[in-house]
Amino acid sequence: MSGTSSKLRDPRIVAAIVASALFMQNLDSSVVATALPSMARDLGQDPVHLSVAITSYLVALCVFIPVSGWIADRFGPRRVFMWAILVFTGASALVGLAQGLGTLVGARVLQGLGGAMMVPVGRLLLLRRVSKEELLTAMTWLTMPALLGPVLGPPIGGLLTDAVSWRAVFWINIPVGALGLLLVWRFIPEMEKQDPGPLDTRGLILWGLALALLVSGLETIGRSLLPGWVTVVALGLGLLATVAAVLHSRQVVRPAVDLSLLAIPTFGMPMLSGTLFRVGAGALPFLLPLTLQLVFGLSASGSGLVTFATALGALVMKPLIRPLLQRFGFRRVLVVNSVLAAAGVAVCALFNPAWPPIAIFAVLAAGGLSRSLQFTSMATMAFADVPQNKLAAATAMTGTIQQFSVALGVVLGSLTLAAGMEWRGTAAPGLAEFQAGFVVAGLVMLAMLPGALRLKRDAAARVSGHQG
Known part of the structure; x- marks a missing residue:
C-alpha cells in the first residue's frame, strides 16, 4: 500500500481516477443530444418537446447537488462517490429500457440523483488532496480525461443509434461505471469524515x-x-x-447553499457572470445536432461525426491553458476569450446545407478551443481563494450553478426555436429558427464580459503563476 500512497501524492493520478465519473456524465450528455431525434420517433414525441429528457435530468442535478457537500462530510466522500457511480450506472440501464415519456423522465431523474452526488463529491476528493500551487495542474488533468466523453459521445452515439438503437447509447455507461468503481475502490483511500453540522x-x-x-x-x-x-x-x-x-x-x-462564498471575487465572478457564459454555451449542444439532422438531413452518425469537432478542439486546448494563464493571467484571458468564444457560437448561424462538412467541422473545432479555455479558467479560478473548511460548500454550489446553467441553456435553445416557429407560423423549426438560436446564445455568452472586466489584474496569481 505504500506504493499506492506515494502515487496518490501526485494530483494527476487522483484527478485521472475521479475524471472517470466526469467522463461518464459528459459522455451521457453528448449522446443524448445526438440520439434525440431517434428517441422522439420511437416514443412518438416531437423532437423539440423531448428536450424534457435533458432538462429533467438537469433539474434533478440542481435539486440534489446542494446536499452533496453535507452528505460527503457526514458519510465520507469516497463512500458517497462510489454509491453515486452505482446509482448513475443503474439508472442509465433503466433509461435504455424506457417504453414511454413518463418512464424515461423518471429514470432520468434517478440518473440525476446519482450525477448530483458523483461529480461534486468526486471534485471534493481531489480538492482536499492538492495545494493551491497544484490546483491548475489538478483541474487540467481532471477535465482532460473528462473531455473524452464529449469527444467520443457524438460519433459513438450516432453510430449506436443508427446501427443498434438509441437505447444502446445509455447502456455504454454500464462498463464505464464498473471501471470507475473498480479504480476508486482500488486506488483512493477513504478520507476522514468531517462534522458538517445539522442538515x-x-x-x-x-x-x-x-x-x-x-x-x-x-x-x-x-x-x-x-x-x-x-x-x-x-x-x-x-x-x-x-x-x-x-x-x-x-x-x-x-x-445548504452558502451565499457568503460569492463575496470572494475569484469565486463570485465565475459563479455569477460565468453563469451567463454557461447558459449561452449550453444551448449549442442542443441546437447543433438538431440543425444537422432536421435541417441539413444528416443521419445521427453523420451529425455525431461533425459535432464531435467541438470537443476535439476543447481537448487540443488543454495543454495550452497553463502557458496562456502564466503569460496573461486570469483576467486578461477571461476578458479577451469571452469575446472569441461568443463569436464562435454566433458564427454557427452562417451554417447552411451548402456548407461542406469539413468547413463546419473546422469552425466547430475552433470554437471548442476558446470555450475549453474559458471553462477551465473559470473552474480553476473559482477555488483559488476558497478556504479549506469551505470546500464542500463551494463544490456543492459550483455544481448546482453549473448544472442549472446547462439546464437554462437547453431551455434557451428550445424557447428560441419555439418563438421562431410561433412568429413564422410553422409546425417545425427551420433554418431561420436555428440561426436565431445561435445568435441569441452568442449574445448571452458575451454578457459575462462586464464581470470579467471587474477582476483585479492579479486575480488568483498564486494559481496561474502570472507575474503582472
Missing part, C-alpha cells in the same frame, strides 16, 4: 423547489406541454421560492 433541511427544500419550478416553468413556455396558467404559476412560485431561499440562507449559520 439545513428547510434550505434544501426551498432551493430545490426554486430551481425545479423555474426550470420547469421556463421549459414549458409556449410549448403546449401544459396549460398556460400552469407555466405562469410555476414561474411565480419559483421566484417566490428563490427569494425565500436567499433570505433563509443569509440567516442560518450553516446554510
